[in-house]
Amino acid sequence: MGHTYQAVQWNPQKKRYDQLVVGGVLLYLAVFMAVSAAVFPEATLETLLIRGLGTAALVLLHIILSIGPLARRDPRWLPLLYNRRHLGVTMATVAFLHGAFSTLQFHAFGDVNPIVSLFTSNTRVDSIAQFPFQPLGACALVIVVLMAATSHDFWLRNLSAPVWKALHMLVYVAYALILLHVALGSLQTESGTVTPAALGLGAVWLGALHLRAARAEGARDREEEVREAAAAEGWMDACGVDEIPEGRAKVVVAAGDRVAIFRSEGHLSALSSVCQHQNGPLGEGRVVDGLVVCPWHGFQYRPRCGTSPEPFDERVPTFRVRVEDGRVLLDPRPLPLGTETDPVPVSSAGSSPA
Ligand code: HEM
Ligand code: FES
Numbered sequence: 001m002g003h004t005y006q007a008v009q010w011n012p013q014k015k016r017y018d019q020l021v022v023g024g025v026l027l028y029l030a031v032f033m034a035v036s037a038a039v040f041p042e043a044t045l046e047t048l049l050i051r052g053l054g055t056a057a058l059v060l061l062h063i064i065l066s067i068g069p070l071a072r073r074d075p076r077w078l079p080l081l082y083n084r085r086h087l088g089v090t091m092a093t094v095a096f097l098h099g100a101f102s103t104l105q106f107h108a109f110g111d112v113n114p115i116v117s118l119f120t121s122n123t124r125v126d127s128i129a130q131f132p133f134q135p136l137g138a139c140a141l142v143i144v145v146l147m148a149a150t151s152h153d154f155w156l157r158n159l160s161a162p163v164w165k166a167l168h169m170l171v172y173v174a175y176a177l178i179l180l181h182v183a184l185g186s187l188q189t190e191s192g193t194v195t196p197a198a199l200g201l202g203a204v205w206l207g208a209l210h211l212r213a214a215r216a217e218g219a220r221d222r223e224e225e226v227r228e229a230a231a232a233e234g235w236m237d238a239c240g241v242d243e244i245p246e247g248r249a250k251v252v253v254a255a256g257d258r259v260a261i262f263r264s265e266g267h268l269s270a271l272s273s274v275c276q277h278q279n280g281p282l283g284e285g286r287v288v289d290g291l292v293v294c295p296w297h298g299f300q301y302r303p304r305c306g307t308s309p310e311p312f313d314e315r316v317p318t319f320r321v322r323v324e325d326g327r328v329l330l331d332p333r334p335l336p337l338g339t340e341t342d343p344v345p346v347s348s349a350g351s352s353p354a
Pocket of ligand 2: 275276277278279280281294295296297298299
């Protein structure tokens with residue numbers, strides 16, 4: 001244990017945020033219990049409190065599991081990400097109160113130890129309608145309390161990042177256990193269909209959010225791979241195919257030169273962006289009738305070899321391009337003047353250099 005414990009560093013923002021979270025939970029409990037009392041007049045105060053705390057923990061868990069993928073997509077969610085641990089501790093506390101009150105209510109008045117009773121009083125594992133749903137909640141509770149107890153950086157450093165991360169990935173196991181706890185529990189209690197329905201919607205929401213985030217991450221990883229492989233061969237990642245409008249160019253700086261990558265009739269060609277006439281910005285020109293036209297005085301160049309049409313004899317260097325996974329790769333080494341290169345189709349994913 002090489003690291004010493006440092007108390008949580010509070011700052012005014014964190015304090016305000018915590019007050020908001022606690023206030024939000026209390027408000028939720030008050031509204032939930034008032035509405036439930038009106039809908040289920042026969043329900044006791046204890047039952048209302050147990051249900052209120054259980055659903056509050058569930059709502060907090062959904063918020064916690066949504067923050068990561070949302071923040072990856074939109075940085076405006078980042079403040080919530082920085083405070084996610086506080087939300088986690090709040091959720092574990094609320095879940096603990098729910099579990100403790102339930103254990104008291106249903107297991108404390110017999111002659112068996114309440115914890116033993118919680119795990120042994122119902123053994124109908126062969127029946128979906130009678131399934132022992134409470135032990136599922138208890139296992140989930142152990143996980144969320146363990147996570148809250150180890151959420152401080154002190155544990156992150158002492159357990160090492162991979163162990164800590166693995167432990168905290170257990171939140172998905174806890175989530176699955178809670179899904180079963182609530183779904184199976186709803187078959188045995190008269191708490192209505194709203195909670196199971198909301199649970200289903202919540203699962204669809206979280207599933208879709210995580211799938212989208214995973215896809216975006218996969219695409220980013222592939223782009224990174226393309227970039228690294230290209231760099232290893234001396235090629236550079238110039239831009240995305242979609243960044244080049246038809247008939248126009250994207251100008252990039254390659255090895256100190258300005259290079260214009262033109263798109264014409266679905267094909268790409270790269271030539272120096274410096275016009276041979278008076279160094280005009282060729283890359284700001286257009287492709288007209290298959291020829292690149294300089295915007296300053298109209299000099300023309302053939303995209304495939306960089307030479308001007310007869311009777312002119314200006315020549316600009318050309319460069320090799322290729323397309324991989326929607327990215328345009330450029331070899332920043334200019335080809336000898338007048339070298340012919342076949343324009344590369346924009347859809348030529350994975351094609352080799354022309
Ligand atoms: C020792 C642990 C636990 C025990 C003994 C326990 C027990 C119970 C019981 C008896 C009910 C039925 C209440 C009723 O409708 O009358 C219930 C429902 C519920 N529990 Fe738990 N639970 C535990 C852990 C958890 C955890 C960790 C969560 C979530 C974070 C959770 C969320 C819920 C929810 C959302 C309901 C449904 C409430 C409703 O239908 O309105 N429980 N639990
Ligand atoms: S600078 Fe290009 S045509 Fe004059």
